[in-house]
Amino acid sequence: MQNVVIIGASSGMGLEVARLFLVRGCRLGVAARREDRLLALKQEAPDRVVTAVIDVTAPDASSRLRSLISGLGGMDLFFYASGIGKQNRTLTPEIELNTMNTNAVGFTRMLGEAYRYFAERGQGHIAVISSIAGTKGLGPAPAYSATKALQNVYIQALEQQANARGLDIRFTDIRPGFVDTDLLSGDFRYPMMLKPGKVARQIVAAIDHRRHVAVLDWKYAILTPLWRLLPRPLWRRLRL
Ligand SMILES: NC(=O)c1ccc[n+]([C@@H]2O[C@H](COP(=O)([O-])OP(=O)(O)OC[C@H]3O[C@@H](n4cnc5c(N)ncnc54)[C@H](OP(=O)(O)O)[C@@H]3O)[C@@H](O)[C@H]2O)c1
Numbered sequence: 001m002q003n004v005v006i007i008g009a010s011s012g013m014g015l016e017v018a019r020l021f022l023v024r025g026c027r028l029g030v031a032a033r034r035e036d037r038l039l040a041l042k043q044e045a046p047d048r049v050v051t052a053v054i055d056v057t058a059p060d061a062s063s064r065l066r067s068l069i070s071g072l073g074g075m076d077l078f079f080y081a082s083g084i085g086k087q088n089r090t091l092t093p094e095i096e097l098n099t100m101n102t103n104a105v106g107f108t109r110m111l112g113e114a115y116r117y118f119a120e121r122g123q124g125h126i127a128v129i130s131s132i133a134g135t136k137g138l139g140p141a142p143a144y145s146a147t148k149a150l151q152n153v154y155i156q157a158l159e160q161q162a163n164a165r166g167l168d169i170r171f172t173d174i175r176p177g178f179v180d181t182d183l184l185s186g187d188f189r190y191p192m193m194l195k196p197g198k199v200a201r202q203i204v205a206a207i208d209h210r211r212h213v214a215v216l217d218w219k220y221a222i223l224t225p226l227w228r229l230l231p232r233p234l235w236r237r238l239r240l
Contacts, residue, residue, distance in 0.1 A: 014081030056106030
């Protein structure tokens with residue numbers, strides 16, 4: 001029976017993955033800002049779910065994570081599903097800065113705390129939902145695509161550092177395409193939309209198989225290397 005901490009378990013893919021781990025009999029430490037959503041999840045298995053209100057942008061988020069881990073009785077898997085994302089075609093400063101603060105600063109804060117915990121303990125597994133959006137800079141969502149690229153590179157850097165230090169910490173970078181969650185709600189219609197329940201099952205499989213990088217689903221796994229190959233002069237002319 002694994003102890004799993006999930007940051008961003010109040011909705012979307014984090015919530016779906018939490019439910020799959022509960023079906024397996026895992027014990028969960030779940031966190032996000034919306035406490036009512038976390039308490040509703042706890043009702044599904046009151047003896048096996050510990051909740052914590054954590055805002056990853058707040059300086060006390062690291063100590064709250066440590067308390068959550070203690071309350072759970074230790075952590076085997078850290079699953080990071082927190083994030084925000086908005087289109088920002090007019091480059092409104094609040095959107096860019098909030099996105100940077102949540103997806104870059106908050107992400108670095110939380111991953112660092114999980115990494116240090118596993119370094120002290122000698123082993124562990126860190127899995128993150130980043131995105132395919134980090135493949136190239138996206139004009140409609142500059143901060144979102146930039147922070148997702150940051151997440152991809154940061155995980156790769158931690159993986160190398162852990163290896164150099166002889167730490168038995170596994171990393172899984174999960175990169176979904178468009179998924180039908182609250183994050184994408186709005187007027188804009190996205191193509192090739194994936195269902196969160198199905199993506200959650202693929203996420204759990206990627207974690208089980210201890211994949212280093214998992215692009216979801218197979219259609220995006222074919223498309224993203226092709227995007228990467230597009231030459232810069234062509235990419236900057238695309239109207240997305
Ligand atoms: N939907 C997609 O198409 C898609 C594709 C690729 C990658 N992703 C990534 O997948 C992750 C999960 O997103 P989702 O699609 O499942 O959307 P979602 O339903 O909006 O879930 C986002 C989660 O992040 C949490 N969160 C946001 N800001 C937070 C903060 N400051 N502190 C703590 N938790 C915070 C939210 O909880 P609270 O609001 O309760 O705090 C919520 O649980 C995100 O990183 C997103 O970038 C999404």
